[in-house]
Every structure is written in C-alpha cells, then in structure tokens.
Amino acid sequence: MRDRQGGTADGAEWRLRAGAKYRPIMVMGTTSGAGKSFLVTALCRILSDEGLKVAPYKAQNMSLNSCATEQGEEIARIQELQARAARTRAEGAMNPILLKPKGDAISQVIVMGRPYRDMDVKEYYGHFVNTEGREILRRSFHKLAAENDIVVIEGAGSPAEINIADGDIANMGAAEIADAACILTVNSEWGGMFAYLVGTIMLLEQQQRARFKGIIINNFRGDPDCLRSGIERVERELGIPVLGVVPHMDLELPNEDSMFIDSKVKEGDGIRIGVVRLPRISNITDFDALTLEESVSVVLVSDPDQLDLIDAIILPGTKNTIVDLNWLEAKGFAGRIRQLAGKVPILGICGGYQMLGQEIVDKKGIEGGSGQKVKGLGLLPVVTTFDAYEKCTAQVEARLASNGARVRGYEIHMGRSEVLQGEPLFLVRDEKGEHPGGAISSDGMVMGTYLHGLFDLPAFRKRFLASMPEKHGHEESASIDTGDRVEASIQKSADIVRANIDMEAVFRILEGGRI
C-alpha cells in the first residue's frame, strides 16, 4: 500500500514525485464508447492523489455536450469533469479543438474555447487538420506540459481508421506531438474484444505500434479468470501486456454523447418528464440531475403521441434552432405542444427557449438558410435575433426570481432574446449587478431560459416539479447537489481502476520518460 507521507509500508521510496515531469500517458480506444473517458478520469484522480499536478487533454472532441470554463471558454463537458478529477481548473487548452456537428457533415469548430468557423468534412480533413490543426495542438499541449507534472491524454474513436490515417490528429497525431506512452482500451460488453485489440494494433505503422505499452479491458461482466486464454493469445500476438480487466460499474457521470436516459415511456407511478428528442439535441446532460429526485423519470420523446403520457415537456438545447423548429412543425410536435400549453408545464432550454418564443429573426443565415424570419411556438413573449457570428459562453450564478434561491448554470448560445413582457424566471448576477433572465408565461406553466445545468442544484428542480398539477404532491426531498454525486463517482472510478489495474506497471510507464 502506498503511504502518502512519502514511503510505502515496507519502507521503499515513494516513486512518483510532485514537481518532477512525467511522460504523458494517452488512452486510446478500439471504438467509440471503449471507456477512454472513464479511464482518463480515473487516472487524473489517481495521479492527483499521488500528489502530482495533472492536466487532462483531448486534442479533438466531437460533442454537443459542452460547457463553459470560468474564463468563458467552451470545452467538452467530459474534459471539465476530468479537470475536476485532477483537482485543477478547466481551461480551453484541455480541449483545443471542439467540433459541434450541425448536420449535413458541417460542424462548428471551436478552437481553444472560442468559436472559430463552420467547416465541412472535406475542408476540415483536407486542409485545416494538417496546417492550423497541428499547430493548435502543439501550442495547447506544450502549455499544459509546461504548467503540470503530467498530462493525461484521451484519444478519439479509434486510432486505426486507416481511411483517414493522415488526418487523424486526434489519435496518433496527438501521441506524436506529446511523445506519449499509449494504452489501448476496449469495451468487452459488445463481444469481439480480442479481434478489435489485435486488429487495431496490427493496422498501425511499426513506430506507432511501439508507443503502446499496455492494454486495458473495460466493462467486463463475470469472472475475469475465464478471459485468461484470450488474454494470453493477445499478449502473444501483440507483445503488449494486458494491464487489467475493469469490471462493469454503474456510475453517475455525465455521458459524453450517448442517450443515458430511458427511452421508453412507461405507464405507472411517479413523475415522467418528457424531453423532446430534437434531431440536433445538445446538452442532454442537463437532465441527469432530475433523476436525483424520488420517483422522477426522464424519457426521450420521439413521437408527438407520447406527449399525452408525460407530466411535463422539455424542449432541450439544439445545435440548430431553426432547422429543428421546422422539424417540430413537420412532425406534429408543434401543434400538440400548443394544445398542451396551460395543461402541463413546458420548459424550453436554450434553443428550446428560442423555439417557445414568438419569432426568430436570422437575417444573416447564421442558423442556416438565408435571411429568415421564422414563427416560433408563440408560447412565450420573446423574440430572438441572430445578428452576428458571436457566441455567448459563460458560467452563470443566478437566483430564482420568485424566492431568491440559488441557481447555477452556464450559457452557450448564438443569438440574443428579448423578453417583451412579463416576469423574469431568474435574476442573473454579473459584474454590473443583477439583471433579469429567462421568461415565464402569465399562468406560470410555460418557462424558458438559456441556462444549461439549471437542474444541478435543488432550487430550480423543486420549482419545476412543483409546477406539475395535483397528482404529484411533491415532497421536499433532501437538497442534493449533483456536484457531490459527481465527486463520489470520480472517486469510485479511481478506486475501481486502482483495484483492478496493475498500477505499478502504469507508474513504470510514466517514469519511463522522466525528464
């Protein structure tokens, strides 16, 4: 057992030293969903526990689940979580390139936390990646390396997508810039893990293969002893040791992109909150916290008929308000939502808020199309205008206008909304003082706000749940801060990795390049 005062129980030297520089370690996956994010989170915490100054890093992330740092830089939520695990402040350099897909193979490209430009696949891979892209990675990585004892890097997708090999700065490109030692990980749940491991390594060039110092098998259900013959085969075939098998665990961590919430609408007790599954739905992590409340379930609604089965409607954030608003009309959602207004509570967040208003004006075609004025659902007295390629990204402290209770969140949006009449939902604090934020209808049944993360603290959760009609005499549940839950999950991840992975071997890998 490692003794944090500087020695181990048998008196050996404490091997990792704060202030020394260690070789960056990079976790790559055989697929998306392999468990890279989980392992990087765990390693950040483990190395921080060892007394090192750690920074997470993901060169290029494609995600609609982003958040704002304290400086107002936009990065993927998962890197913010990893910064928390590392006990350090999140910054734009930790996720220097963030791609937010807008549909039609176009993404908004965010560089070092600031919106840069929209690009399509051809422009991004054909030009940007090998010119500005690599330069951005060099700058951001070297900044973090200079300011920290170690950088823990997360890959993206698979490093063996041989059809885009030259353009893959997210994996081997980043590994080269960082001169990282690499670990390959696989999610055992889907089967074929040995094929994926062997195939991934064998499709790489010789000098790329040489970077891989270990393999980790993730998410395993059952007795890991029965994997022995497969593990031996892989080790023989690749000459790379399997460092351990991590068992399946249930974690309450914000999901990167997958839909964690139950997509089945069930009859029965409890409060069912329906989130409309917009095609370009963003920040689905906003709803994680609702499930902290007793007997609340959150469902994704893909069909207007399902709206009859739920107790509250949420229009979530979206990458493209106008396109998804047109979709709402075409699918029959818009008509049904208008009918249900006043009968069930309706909340719009960000793009959803914009949709609930009277009108959206996009003279410059920033949201796609050309010079449009689009009618909203007309349920809130709000007009939204897109008039500049400018983005608001900020962390926000606010309080409920009704009772002053604390709300915390962040804004990430293009466009500004003007509330024409009525009471605000929040009072938002900034350097200049407090000003009104959000909107609420006169009967209190329709609400809208730009705040993501608004359910994280109890106050707004209760406010929202209290607006449901009678059936659900909602009891005062204990004030649960998602922050505490997330911290517990980070610690649990670190513990489970320590317990199942050969950490001695990992530390030896880090020390291998001690500067």
Place this chain on the structure above:
Amino acid sequence: MKAIMFQGTSSDAGKSTMTALLCRHLSERGVKVAPFKAINVTLNAFVTKHGGEIGISQAFQAWAAGIEPEVEMNPIIIKPEGGGRLQYIINGRAQAMSHIKGSEEWKALGLELIQQCKVKLAERYEVVVCEGSGSPVEVNLPNHGLANMDTARIFKAPVILVADIDKGGSFASIFGTYVLYERNERRMLKGFILNRFRGDASVLSKGIEEIENRTSAKCIGVMPFVDVSLPAEDGLSMMDGRHKGSKHLDIRDSWMASLNEIYRVALRSLDFQQITSVLDERL
C-alpha cells in the same frame, strides 16, 4: 445443397438482418432457402407449429424466406435462468444436460446436432443461410467454435464477416478477426460488409482497399444506418415504440414491412451478385 455463413466481428453487428435479407432475396428468386443458427443464447424463443422452441430471429428469417419455422433451423438454445443456471433447449425441447460430462462431450454433441440439421435441411432446401453467434474468435467463450467455424465447416459454407461501423474500429475488427482465425479458417473468409454507416461511403475507399488486400476478402458493400425495429435476441431493443402509427395490426406484418424497407436500401448498397458468387464457391 449450397450454404453461406454470416459471422460478426462483434455481437449485434447485423448478422441476423443480413441473414434475413439474403433469405428474402433468394426466396423472391424462386430458390428454396432456409436459415440456420447453431446456438442461440436468449430468452426470446418462438414456438414452431410442432411445438418446438427456436430463437425468434430464426423464425423471422424463416418468414422472410417464405417458409415455416422448424426446429432444425436452430438446434440449441441456451436460456439463462438467473443465478448462473442454464436451461438447454435441444431440437426444440428442454432437456437436462446432466449426462453430458465436460466440454469434450458437449462439443461432440454439438457437432452431431449440427450435422443432423444439415442432413434434414438438405432434404428440402437448395440453399442454407447460416448465422454465427457473437465473434468467431472470442477464444475464451466455450461455444465460439461450434456456433461459428464448426458450423461453417460442416455446411461447407464460405463466410462473410459483418462489422458495425457506427461505433468505429470496423476495419480493425475485420482484420483482427482474420488474424485470430486458425490458418485453415482464413481461406473460408470470402467477403465483408460494413453495416450501419452514416455519411458518404466514398470516404471509406482507402480503408476498404487495404482490408481487401490484406485478407483477400472482397467488400460486398457498405450498408447505411436504417432506423427500423426487427426482432432480435435482445428483446429490449424491440420496445422502443417504433411501430407506433403503423397501419399493421399484426406485429409480424410490421416486421416484414421493416425488413422490406431495409431490403430496398440493401439492393442499392450491397452487391448481391457477389454474394451469389460467394455462395457458388467451392471450398
């Protein structure tokens, strides 16, 4: 009787759907075709006219082929009962396995059962389309051989590998499966399909070419992602309400309609000529 086999680089790669599609395709052309899967591990069983249990996906494939489901299409079902207990359905009937001692005897029984099914199916069908289970190189799983390459050997079926490209790593999974096959198994691999692709398939060509060169298997095609619901071993995926609003009162009609939708896409995306040539290959 000729045979062909779809194996997957992972679970849920799309082998069941490809099997159903080929059954549909051949049946439409007047070929007497039947599906076959040696082992199903599932709680989703269907009951045949003669009261025997088979996996629901084989029943579905039989309907796609325009025939009645029969137990010889799926001789072994393993049903997890909870607490680590398993129930075995052999040739459609639950049977105690206490008389089978050890993996050698189980393997011998399995080979015997597959061989018997082959003989029975050969009496009435010109083509059998076989479906594998999980990955054929999941070397730690006891039944991976029986369910995959042993079946292919008994039926003398050339193999097409199906990989789910949606999560990435599909080229690696195909090449890795090829590398981990036994040497004499590699030559049975004749083709591969990339399934559930989103986007412009032309970006894949460099990767496809490299895999074709390194495995000598041909790319049969890239299937786009199609959002429909088909019966699967994993029943949960069927509960997502995609049938709402369908005009069909009978779920089977809705399933067939879904299959037809995928089939229309498959005709544009897969080279069925090539599949038929693979079917004709002498191993």
